[in-house]
Amino acid sequence: MARAHDNRQGWGLVAPALIWTIAFFVVPFLMMLALSFAKMEGRSVVSGFFPDNYIRIFTEPSLLRGLVVSLEITVTVTVISMVLAYPLAWIIAFRVPERWQRLVLILTILPFWTSYVVRSYSWLLVLGQNGVINKTLMALDVISEPISMSASRFATVTGFVHFFVMLLTLTIFANLKQLSPNYARAAQDLGAGRLATFRHVILPLTLPGLMTGAFLTFVLCIGDYITPQILGGNNELTLPQLIMMQLGRRGDFPMASAMAVVLMGIVTLAYLFSARWLRIDRL
């Protein structure tokens, strides 16, 4: 008899959060989805069900190129960041003495706490024409002319990798520390070498954490506007940069919406691909 009464209280507790999420996340997304099928005539939006925007995204070279550039950069960044962060997390977890671990970890992710916008900008100080690297190399007579490193894909990838190495080191470290050392010991007792122990025991056990980190990197990277805008130059534009361009210069909201829906589609595909390893609820 108390059940119905109890449940009403339960609903009362969940309702505010649920209503907020539906009103300001689900409904806006559906409105955006509807808008993506509208089209522009002159300066005004004609609503309806036109697939024009989507056809253009996948056929117009400049737009399709944005999609490809975004995917290339994101995959590159995800792979490089994982490859750099795994050994780093490993060293902190197993080489650094226990009592220094927390300090080293905090140091490793300290620059995470600068403003995101400023962190991208700070790479200009390093990679720019007058930046530290060029000035140093010229002072050492290694080069006579500055090398151009900023305003390129190299700079974008560097800025991203810097951010995600910090993030991934943190998640992989947490993952490695949860492993009981008994697994590795057992494998070695059974005659596995160090490499075999790593490949067949440690790596599979840390895979869920790795995939969660990789998915997070993928989502944050492919949707980011700031880093490519500050570091990438104008030679190639990513999907978020193209979206912002539709909004700003052209005022083409339907097109921007369609591109956002495509972006969302890519993230969903990435999710489905990695879903069996993911534990979002444990992030």
Next chain:
Amino acid sequence: MTRALSWIYLALALGFIFLPVGMLVLFSFQDGRLPVPPFNGPSLRWYADVLGDRRLMSALGNSLVVAAVSSAIALLLGFLAAQGLARYRLPGTLLMRVVLIAPFTVSYLIIALGLLTLYNRTGIGLSLWTAGVGHVVINLPLCFAILYAAIGDHHRNAERAARDLGASEVKVLALVTAPMLMPSMLAAFFLSFTFSWDEFIIAFLLTRFDVTLPVEIWSLLRSGLTPRANAVGSLVFLVSVSLLLLLELTVFRKVRR
């Protein structure tokens, strides 16, 4: 041998991680118009310049207010929802959890565009608060997930005892459950706060005249390299790190014990 390699790798990695931030802070003390070598300083003129800049300071104020208010709302909503889903067996619990977590897996840009569409359609004018709504959307999943994971069975027993002693449902939540979850609540609040106060794209697309600090910094960067940007960045860094240290020394120390 591998031991030596480990230390070299660690040193190189830390070098890579600190290089840009080190340059940022160093050249915030530059006595000149360009934050690039050679270093002529130290000088505090850019800090004086930044602290005397009315626009930057009002953006800073806006950022703090939006972060505090939106994090508080996200925490409250997340706490109630976590309590509701952890305590009551409601039909469709899994679906509700998925809906509540969903914004976490979506790019901020998409959330911002969705809200922009909603505001345009309904004729709501852009302001600091329209961006604040977006910040609640992105932080609610975080608060919910942290608190949902933190609620355990021993909390339930304490609540039952309080109820048996005649406490009303609101009193149980405010005087029993919330204090027991305090470390997680603080962690959720401060995480939300740092995310909101550093968030760019939602604030950029959804504010108009009263902007937040990241948006103001963004317009500052349009003029290219300037030691002012270094000084602002270093100040933000200082504030975030102090907050982090405070949290580490108070909340997390207690959690670990």
